[in-house]
Amino acid sequence: MVEARVHLRSDDPxxxxPAERLAQTSTDPTxxxxxxTTLTQADTLGRLLGELSSQFTPHPG
Structure with a gap:
């Protein structure tokens, strides 16, 4: 399996x-x-958000 790095925010138009790719695949009838394909994109987005959330210190309470 080849892992590609993706960015949550894109400055390059x-x-x-990943969120845009998920939206595209969920509505692409071709x-x-x-x-x-949609489930794969959802897994990719979920994994990326999990990695991102681990970079922040949890708040108490």
């Missing part, structure tokens, strides 16, 4: 964020297996 040609770069697609994909051969849209459900699997």
């Amino acid at each position: 040609r770069r697609i964020t 994909l051969p297996n849209p459900t699997a």
Whole structure:
């Protein structure tokens, strides 16, 4: 499996964020297996958000 680094915020207008990619795949009727593709993109976004959240100190309470 090849892992690609993705960014949550894109300053380059040609770069697609994981959230944008998820939105695109969920509405693309031309994909051969849209459900699997959408779930893969959702997993990627979830993993990225998990990594991001681990970088912040939790607040008490």
